Amino acid sequence: MMSRRKFLGSTAVAGALAAAGAALRGASAEASESRTFEVTKTKAEWKELLTSEQYYVLREHGTERPGSSPLNKEKRQGAFRCAGCDLALFSSDTKYESGTGWPSFYAPLDNAVGTSEDSSFFMARTEVHCRRCGGHLGHVFDDGPPPTGKRYCMNGVAMTFKPAGAA
Numbered sequence: 001m002m003s004r005r006k007f008l009g010s011t012a013v014a015g016a017l018a019a020a021g022a023a024l025r026g027a028s029a030e031a032s033e034s035r036t037f038e039v040t041k042t043k044a045e046w047k048e049l050l051t052s053e054q055y056y057v058l059r060e061h062g063t064e065r066p067g068s069s070p071l072n073k074e075k076r077q078g079a080f081r082c083a084g085c086d087l088a089l090f091s092s093d094t095k096y097e098s099g100t101g102w103p104s105f106y107a108p109l110d111n112a113v114g115t116s117e118d119s120s121f122f123m124a125r126t127e128v129h130c131r132r133c134g135g136h137l138g139h140v141f142d143d144g145p146p147p148t149g150k151r152y153c154m155n156g157v158a159m160t161f162k163p164a165g166a167a
Contacts, residue, residue, distance in 0.1 A: 039085040039133040050084065057155045058084050058135035061120075061127070066101025069156020074103070078163040080154075085133035089113060089159060090152070098144070098151055103159070105152040106144045113152075115140065128152060 041049065046059050056062035071080065080090040080103065089112045090105045098104035111131065118127035118139065128137045137158045144151035 035134055037130075037132060037134040041133075046084070051157075053157050054083050057158045058082075058130075058133075058137075061118075061136040062155075063138075064102075064155045064157045068101075069103060071103045071156035071159060071161055072101070074161050076161075076163050078161055078166070079109075080105075080159045080161055082130040082133060082135055082137070083158055083160050084130060084135040086160070087112060087130055087132045088162075089130065089137070090154070092164075096145055098153065100151075100153055102138065102153045103156050104144070105154065106146075106148045106150055108152060113137065128154070 043059075047055055050058060053064065057064055074080075074092070074095070077092050079088040079092070080095070081088050088109055090108055094105045094107045096104055096106060108128075113128050114131040114134075115126050115128055118125045125139045125141075128140050129135060130137060135158060136155075138152065138154040141151045141153060142149060
């Protein structure tokens with residue numbers, strides 16, 4: 001049985017860890033916002049353009065719930081595009097089922113994404129962002145399939161899908 005003292009102590013530790021993670025995530029978001037990208041908008045302009053969930057992921061470096069994106073089941077030929085600036089990011093030819101609950105790809109299109117070090121939540125990961133607007137897309141890991149061995153684990157809400165041949 002847990003004593004009141006242990007409970008309060010563990011609650012305080014959990015709260016401190018959560019606050020530190022939020023601060024680190026905020027610092028990461030501010031750092032990417034301070035970079036110069038081809039497409040730039042004010043906070044108000046992004047909020048007007050994007051849904052609240054898109055804004056949370058793309059501009060605040062959030063993460064959508066696993067399995068929540070309809071893009072997980074997208075099987076048509078076409079391109080996955082940035083929901084912020086409409087840049088083509090990934091071809092459907094590189095999409096695969098990773099079992100993670102997020103749309104996954106083994107390679108981005110040429111000159112589509114940028115990466116940076118993400119050390120939020122006490123982990124070292126490589127963040128993937130849109131090279132044109134800086135929108136946070138997800139992370140890349142070294143456990144993907146051939147030919148690259150990479151798993152670009154993307155937030156579906158950060159992207160749209162345009163079928164091949166669509167105008």
